[in-house]
Amino acid sequence: MGVAKTAEAVARRSYGKLIAFLAARTRDVAGAEDALSEAFAAALVEWPASGIPRAPEAWLLTVARRKLIDAARRRQTGDEAVGTVALLADELSAAADDEREIPDERLRLMFACAHPAIDAGVRAPLILQAVLGFDAATIASAFLVAPATMGQRLVRAKSRIRQAAIPFRVPERAELAERLDAVLEAIYAIYAEGWSDPVGTHARSRGLAEEAIWLGRLVVSLLPQEPEALGLLSLMLHAEARREARRDEQGEFIPLDRQDLARWDAALIDEAEALLLRASRMSAAERFQIEAAVQSAHAARRLTGRTDWVGIVQLYDTLLGLTGSIVVAINRAVAIGMAHGTAEGLAALNALQGDARLAEYQPYWAARAALLADTGSADEAAEAYRRAIGLESDPAVRGFLQDQLAEITFS
């Protein structure tokens, strides 16, 4: 492997680990990022001349530490500088031992990024940047935010970690469940951004789904006894297993009930099922486990040829009780329509009217349109399809909805 390739491979594998370790003591994520990027730049200059070091990670850590100490010296004067420099120098000598494994503190870093003192909307972007090294422009395009705005939010969040002294710590047992939830939410938000672009027209979005699964695996490996972490990974793997089947060769959208089961990824489904089973043995099911169970019920069609809609309704009942989420309520209404008939599904959907958020929520209008079309209310269905089409951003899904609309208006 060439020097540039090795540096790239180390960067990919080690980025978050090195940032976590460098920032854990000082809580200075931005400083750690600067120092590490300087270290990578130094590697590209020095490695071709002197050869790739035996322990590239330790080499990078040592150089980055020196850069941090230099920066601290430049920035500060007086007692504070002495303290910081001493703290860094202490660990610098320890890290000089090449053979020593660098402790994995990425989970602590994630808990800092998803701390309740950090604005919920910036937690997922912050994890993408600090743990995976995504730049602000890439994150901005994935989350549909102006790059300058995203850059500013990230800078502010990092400053907050430092100035308010948000700890790099896996919370105590009593707080763990609630705080882990925020970490899992952030990872799921990353996955959702990647999922909305199933064909990977935008390479970055495709990457996001994979990165989210990677983070999910990381959390599971570090907290193997947390059922919700297993549940989230299971949920993401189930969804991922159907990625290919969501589009035909022309890139047209294929809804779940029309997907070719042979195109589902059996290995991913098996892994997802095993994770869910493991989780179910640990405790009463919570949000991510139940969502994974819904996906598991859909996946069972591969074996049984049918979908247990009554069971899915029950899962959504529980989920709605736990979350009170409008998204869950819509999915539940659709499932009721499948299990108990269109009229009941429509009644469940009508019960949600009055929620102002629905005016901008595509899945509500798409669900409503499909149910209305089934009851033969063509005019109302067409109206709902037009709302759904107007709210959709994915061209493939928009095309699918337009086809559905054409079917009812010309039949």
Place this chain on the structure above:
Amino acid sequence: MKYLLLQYGNETAMMNLPKEEASQMHGAYMAYTEAMKKAGAYVGNSGLRPTSDATTVRAPGGKVSVLNGPFAETKEQLGGYYLIEAPDLDAALAWAKRHPGAPHGSIEVRPVWA
């Protein structure tokens, strides 16, 4: 790290507490302060007299005016503060959660400029 815990609440409601509840509240504050001292987190604290006793000085563009009343008329008023020493935000938040004023309003946690 030093943090300032600022207690906000409805001062009218607080001043009109029935005698028994007021003395219970007083006891709770005493115990809280004591626990803070024992834990080595205490730096200082004070309760504030109500905003009806407040006077605000403004000097926009150097033109000084003295106004009778608080900085802003709000539903919840600043009622007092604790200055604490804590290793990190989680430790400061743990003290904020125990604050006897927390159930009656909110506790703002502000890192103090180092």
